[in-house]
Amino acid sequence: MPVDAAEALAAEPRVREIAWDHKDVQLYHLGIGAGRPATDPRELRYTLESRLHVLPSFATVAGGGVPGVIGALSVPGVDVDLAHVLHGGQRLRLHRPAVPVRGRANASSRVVAVYDKGSAAVLVLRTEVADADGPLWTDEAEVFVRGEGGWGGERGPSGRPSPPPAEPADHVVERAVREDQALLYRLSGDWNPLHADPEFAARAGFERPVLHGLCTYGAALKAVVDTLLDGDVTRVREYRTRFAGVVYPGETLRVRMWRRPVADGAGAGETDETEETPETEETPETEETPETGETSEVRVAVSAVERGDAPVLADTVVRYG
Numbered sequence: 001m002p003v004d005a006a007e008a009l010a011a012e013p014r015v016r017e018i019a020w021d022h023k024d025v026q027l028y029h030l031g032i033g034a035g036r037p038a039t040d041p042r043e044l045r046y047t048l049e050s051r052l053h054v055l056p057s058f059a060t061v062a063g064g065g066v067p068g069v070i071g072a073l074s075v076p077g078v079d080v081d082l083a084h085v086l087h088g089g090q091r092l093r094l095h096r097p098a099v100p101v102r103g104r105a106n107a108s109s110r111v112v113a114v115y116d117k118g119s120a121a122v123l124v125l126r127t128e129v130a131d132a133d134g135p136l137w138t139d140e141a142e143v144f145v146r147g148e149g150g151w152g153g154e155r156g157p158s159g160r161p162s163p164p165p166a167e168p169a170d171h172v173v174e175r176a177v178r179e180d181q182a183l184l185y186r187l188s189g190d191w192n193p194l195h196a197d198p199e200f201a202a203r204a205g206f207e208r209p210v211l212h213g214l215c216t217y218g219a220a221l222k223a224v225v226d227t228l229l230d231g232d233v234t235r236v237r238e239y240r241t242r243f244a245g246v247v248y249p250g251e252t253l254r255v256r257m258w259r260r261p262v263a264d265g266a267g268a269g270e271t272d273e274t275e276e277t278p279e280t281e282e283t284p285e286t287e288e289t290p291e292t293g294e295t296s297e298v299r300v301a302v303s304a305v306e307r308g309d310a311p312v313l314a315d316t317v318v319r320y321g
């Protein structure tokens, strides 16, 4: 059986040392579309080493993606065809206000949930990253594997993505995706040919290579940080999304944002009714978001302008201090 849930869940965490420096950060920023226009003082913070800050979504590639997406799926009990794999969702919690420009840390990854959707399997991979000073971030990727369900396993959280709020958005920005964006983004470590090789993309059922989900994820966070947080990357506490539709390089992303206070009593580490946190073991202590002042959040909806309002990122929330 290509997905053996019991074996995947029982596997020991995979622990590896990761390291990164300013060059990795700059490459990542270029990969998600930063640096245009190249002389804009705000953009220079994404590209110039003397002013560099780190967009927190860099955490999803820190360490060069080593050993890359294929390695990340090399888990006991998981033997799937990469052409059937789509990124289904992503969640990131920061345990410190800023991701450092250079770092060395231990990353511990394991499968924390496996769901049987009948026609697909959903794997939840959690990675906890800590350096000598303590926890840095926790990252959770939901991996949707088409054609691998049907073994009678737990179905997990159900439901379609929730629609965006009915009221007009507080902010709407558009961000063009370069034709070669995926070719640039993959240099940060996700070498999946789905994003570069037309023949592989056709085998996976797409008319041409699609953009990495995490590239859209980074571009949307950058739009939020630049628009709402005055470019202050240190205010981001948590960021989650569901990948609801593909993006093709060359399209334009429309990012709509609705600000709202976090409901009374809902700490940054807690969930709300729209959230689809997998029902796994209790959230470990280290996943608490730091208490660095009042937390607000923004609901975000992302679509590709060329294809109307159909969401490409749904159930998307950024929490910030």
Ligand SMILES: CCCCCCC[C@@H](O)CC(=O)SCCNC(=O)CCNC(=O)[C@H](O)C(C)(C)COP(=O)(O)OP(=O)(O)OC[C@H]1O[C@@H](n2cnc3c(N)ncnc32)[C@H](O)[C@@H]1OP(=O)(O)O
Residues within 6 Å of the ligand: 069, 072, 085, 086, 087, 088, 089, 117, 120, 122, 125, 141, 142, 143, 144, 155, 156, 157, 158, 159, 160, 190, 192, 194, 210, 211, 212, 213, 214, 242, 243, 244, 245, 246, 247
């Ligand atoms: C370490 C990191 C590892 C990362 C691996 C990824 C490697 C990358 O290189 C790969 C990528 O970047 S791929 C590009 C980004 N992703 C995408 O573009 C996917 C876009 N989404 C889709 O196409 C569909 O929503 C699709 C296909 C996802 C689902 O659509 P449908 O097949 O129509 O499914 P649907 O009928 O709506 O739902 C069936 C059941 O599945 C659940 N579900 C749906 N979308 C989900 C999602 N995105 N994540 C988790 N669960 C999801 C539904 O809730 C439903 O469950 P139930 O029947 O119980 O209600």
